[in-house]
Amino acid sequence: xxxxxxxxxxxxxxxxxxxxxxxxxxxxxxxxxxxxxxxxxxxxxxxxxxxxxxxxxxxxxxxxxxxxxxxxxxxxxxxxxxxxxxxxxxxxxxxxxxxxxxxxxxxxxxxxxxxxxxxxxxxxxxxxxxxxxxxxxxxxxxxxxxxxxxxxxxxxxxxxxxxxxxxxxxxxxxxxxxxxxxxxxxxxxxxxxxxxxxxxxxxxxxxxxxxxxxxxxxxxxxxxxxxxxxxxxxxxxxxxxxxxxxxxxxxxxxxxxxxxxxxxxxxxxxxxxxxxxxxxxxxxxxxxxxxxxxxxxxxxxxxxxxxxxxxxxxxxxxxxxxxxxxxxxxxxxxxx
Numbered sequence: 001x002x003x004x005x006x007x008x009x010x011x012x013x014x015x016x017x018x019x020x021x022x023x024x025x026x027x028x029x030x031x032x033x034x035x036x037x038x039x040x041x042x043x044x045x046x047x048x049x050x051x052x053x054x055x056x057x058x059x060x061x062x063x064x065x066x067x068x069x070x071x072x073x074x075x076x077x078x079x080x081x082x083x084x085x086x087x088x089x090x091x092x093x094x095x096x097x098x099x100x101x102x103x104x105x106x107x108x109x110x111x112x113x114x115x116x117x118x119x120x121x122x123x124x125x126x127x128x129x130x131x132x133x134x135x136x137x138x139x140x141x142x143x144x145x146x147x148x149x150x151x152x153x154x155x156x157x158x159x160x161x162x163x164x165x166x167x168x169x170x171x172x173x174x175x176x177x178x179x180x181x182x183x184x185x186x187x188x189x190x191x192x193x194x195x196x197x198x199x200x201x202x203x204x205x206x207x208x209x210x211x212x213x214x215x216x217x218x219x220x221x222x223x224x225x226x227x228x229x230x231x232x233x234x235x236x237x238x239x240x241x242x243x244x245x246x247x248x249x250x251x252x253x254x255x256x257x258x259x260x261x262x263x264x265x266x267x268x269x270x271x272x273x274x275x276x277x278x279x280x281x282x283x284x285x286x287x288x289x290x291x292x293x294x295x296x297x298x299x300x301x302x303x304x305x306x307x308x309x310x311x312x313x314x315x316x317x318x319x320x321x322x323x324x325x326x327x328x329x330x331x332x333x334x335x336x
Contacts, residue, residue: 002088002112004037007081009074010095011045014052017095021056027104028059035108037061041084043077045069049095075180082176091170092186097209098130103168106206111170114202118159121175121199122190124152125168125207133292136299137220141213143290143303149205150286156203164191164201168209175199184237185230192238196246221310228314280307 006024010017021040028037040062042053050064065084067077078092089111091104107125114120127145131138152162166187175197180186194201214220284304291297 001034001036002108004035004089004091004108005081005085005087006037006040006091006093007078007085008040008042008093008095009044009077009081010042010049011069011074013044013049013095016097017042017049017052018056020093020095020097020099021053021062022058023099024104025057025059027099027101028061031105031108038087039063039085041065041081043067043080045073045077072182075182075184075186078186079179082179085173085176087173089170090173090176092166092168092190093209094167094211097167097211100208100210103207103209106208107168107170107204110202110204110207115172118202119198119200120202121194121197122164122169122171123202123204123207124162124164124187125209126152126203126205127165127167128208128210130210130212131215133290133296135215136302137213137215139290139296139299140220140303140306143287143300146290147283147286150289151283152203153205159200161191161195162201162203163188165209167211168207172199181237181241184234185227188231188234189238192234192242196242217306220306221313224307224310225314225317228310229317232314280311 008017008020021042024040031037038061040053040057042050042062043065044050045067047066050066053062054064063084065080067080069076072079081092082090089108091107103125107123111120111123114123126149129138129141129145131141133139133142148165155162164187166185169187169190171190171194175194177193180189191201214223284307287300287303291300
């Protein structure tokens with residue numbers, strides 16, 4: 001039997017939580033007996049969201065904890081969950097997602113299989129939009145999530161590291177850090193951390209999580225710039241503090257990462273081109289698979305220009321995100 005906890009950080013998500021918790025519970029009831037979900041830790045910055053979760057739960061395993069937002073945003077909530085959990089596997093999930101009827105089943109089944117056969121320590125789910133592709137922003141959401149799916153699937157099949165999505169992922173409890181650093185993006189940090197420990201990140205294409213994406217250009221750009229800033233901050237923090245400290249101990253990361261790699265060698269071998277303008281430009285052809293109608297060609301051209309716009313803005317504004325003690329999560333706002 002595998003014991004499992006689910007950690008859901010949330011802030012002002014009463015409506016979404018009222019939908020998500022029943023979805024989770026319905027799937028828990030249908031899981032094979034070898035998968036035992038012990039707790040759903042709903043960790044919020046506001047009381048209303050916590051009350052909403054407690055009101056709709058039926059299994060009695062949801063536990064609500066309040067963590068003030070000023071203590072560190074989403075990362076503070078996740079650290080509270082990490083401190084509480086004592087199981088075999090831990091599922092991390094955003095509060096504003098919707099699950100397919102077999103999402104948890106697929107995630108757990110794929111995780112069990114991949115940990116046994118592919119030296120996997122974490123598995124990421126597959127994001128998808130709730131919108132259809134009848135509008136430009138809906139088309140953009142479908143195009144980018146489809147491209148991400150293609151990229152993750154290809155990377156996994158080639159034996160390369162897969163990038164985790166914060167919407168849904170599962171990690172071996174034994175691999176969790178004691179505490180996530182302030183200001184990092186949890187999904188990117190966990191991607192790097194699992195690899196540093198000598199394990200791969202796997203992919204569950206059947207573990208689909210859906211959410212609404214930005215529906216206007218201002219919010220779309222805000223979201224992309226925020227993601228870029230968070231990932232760059234996380235990468236810089238990891239390069240500066242985590243990798244040197246780890247390699248300095250003389251450990252070999254469960255026998256998989258030799259100290260002789262050094263800081264640059266580790267990065268070159270495990271994370272080259274995980275996200276860069278060059279990588280995205282060279283792989284933009286993947287987005288053409290989403291074209292189904294004539295208007296999609298025009299929208300795809302505009303998407304290319306929009307991505308170029310975001311990259312230019314990101315590089316121009318990069319320096320302001322890396323001040324000492326900067327916590328990007330405290331400036332987070334919903335974009336829909």
